[in-house]
Amino acid sequence: MAPRKAAKPKTKPCPSCNGSGEVSRPVRVGRKRRTVGQQTGMCLGCFGAGEIPATD
Ligand SMILES: [Zn+2]
Numbered sequence: 001m002a003p004r005k006a007a008k009p010k011t012k013p014c015p016s017c018n019g020s021g022e023v024s025r026p027v028r029v030g031r032k033r034r035t036v037g038q039q040t041g042m043c044l045g046c047f048g049a050g051e052i053p054a055t056d
Contacts, residue, residue: 010054016045 013019024038042048 010056011051012054014043014046014050014052017043017050019050021046021048021050 014021017023021043022040023043024040026035027037027039028034029036043050046052
């Protein structure tokens with residue numbers, strides 16, 4: 001077995017939120033689907049961390 005260097009947790013920026021940890025989604029109302037604004041929510045891709053484990 002080859003000796004390993006200190007194991008770093010490998011992560012990469014979350015593609016869903018581009019590393020911000022938050023995603024904004026348009027808020028639409030009613031019948032006409034009018035967009036009334038934007039709501040920022042926690043990114044479900046990374047759970048707000050902004051990065052996800054890089055799996056090799
Ligand atoms: Zn994310």
